[in-house]
Amino acid sequence: VRQQSDGNSGQAFIDEGEPEQLEEGLWRIPVPLPFALRSANIYLLADGPSDWTLVDAGLGLPADETALHSGLATAGIELEQITTIILTHAHPDHIGLSGPIHAASGAPIYMLSGEERTMYSVWGERAQAIAGELGAMYAAHGMEPEQVASSRQSPTRTRAILQLPPPSSIVTLEDGAELSIGKRVYQAIWTPGHSDRHLCLFRDDQLFIAGDHILPSITPNIGWYPHGRSDPLRDYFWGLERVRDLPARLVLPGHRLPFVGLAERVDELRLHHQERSRRIEALLSEALPGGRSAAGIAALLFGKRLRTSDDLRFALAESIAHLEYLRAEGQVVRDEQDGRICYFAVSPAVSAPGPRTHGGSAE
Numbered sequence: 001v002r003q004q005s006d007g008n009s010g011q012a013f014i015d016e017g018e019p020e021q022l023e024e025g026l027w028r029i030p031v032p033l034p035f036a037l038r039s040a041n042i043y044l045l046a047d048g049p050s051d052w053t054l055v056d057a058g059l060g061l062p063a064d065e066t067a068l069h070s071g072l073a074t075a076g077i078e079l080e081q082i083t084t085i086i087l088t089h090a091h092p093d094h095i096g097l098s099g100p101i102h103a104a105s106g107a108p109i110y111m112l113s114g115e116e117r118t119m120y121s122v123w124g125e126r127a128q129a130i131a132g133e134l135g136a137m138y139a140a141h142g143m144e145p146e147q148v149a150s151s152r153q154s155p156t157r158t159r160a161i162l163q164l165p166p167p168s169s170i171v172t173l174e175d176g177a178e179l180s181i182g183k184r185v186y187q188a189i190w191t192p193g194h195s196d197r198h199l200c201l202f203r204d205d206q207l208f209i210a211g212d213h214i215l216p217s218i219t220p221n222i223g224w225y226p227h228g229r230s231d232p233l234r235d236y237f238w239g240l241e242r243v244r245d246l247p248a249r250l251v252l253p254g255h256r257l258p259f260v261g262l263a264e265r266v267d268e269l270r271l272h273h274q275e276r277s278r279r280i281e282a283l284l285s286e287a288l289p290g291g292r293s294a295a296g297i298a299a300l301l302f303g304k305r306l307r308t309s310d311d312l313r314f315a316l317a318e319s320i321a322h323l324e325y326l327r328a329e330g331q332v333v334r335d336e337q338d339g340r341i342c343y344f345a346v347s348p349a350v351s352a353p354g355p356r357t358h359g360g361s362a363e
């Protein structure tokens, strides 16, 4: 039985954890994650009689490896039969097993150009420096010192789990490139926002590989980071427009279950972020002499839903993304004093463009 239980993560375990054949030559193999997302999807697509394409690679935990192997056994496919590997983006829960999968199969690994540099710098040579930059950013935006200290441990822990491939295995794609595999052609679509060089793919039989750009029932995290692009929320709105009207017959998301109705989901995600921006404007319009920090905004927006220090960091990065978007729009100004950043509303009565009428927004 499939039940969606988002909003109470940790309560019910939904049955998204079983490998399943979605149609002839298309498998979804979920692998477990030790945080609220619960699992990440690996897809296997038959692109020709001897062409198996694998999309995304889990976090790299032993439990992921076990789940991948048992999923492959259920599908009757050997790792050695994989001829192409595609990574939608360089977040840890999508790249972790790419090393061993490449080692066993020899398959090239496709990424959108630029994302591979992020993968090897954030999870490689710059890991330590980036942990420091992130800590400084969290502190400047109002995070408590003990949370900042714990944030510095996180990249090291994650890095120890990842099993990355050698750089020579990576083949980069440009936006708009056509990738022919077996009998199929994939179009590469740059969809920034969730990550700077996030890749979606549209296969010529109307399958849409969404990565974490479009998820059902949960909203992809759109965060601002010092090493990233300057206005990720604006990027994200643009990326939503780019894919909205594709004639997708099935959407294959990086988490949760495949679904139909791409345009409707795009509209919900856009509305969700527009509403959140208006909420933030309203919170800033309540005149406070010192303005509000991004951490203060995050606490007001998410409150008790922030259970772990990971939650706190994601919520803060997402709040900054919204505040920086509003700042670029001219609705909000920023002030920095003694290394502390606060935001102020420009005018107390800002009227944002009216929302498109559309039902339900999801968290």
Ligand SMILES: [Zn+2]
Binding pocket: 089, 091, 194, 212
């Ligand atoms: Zn992601």
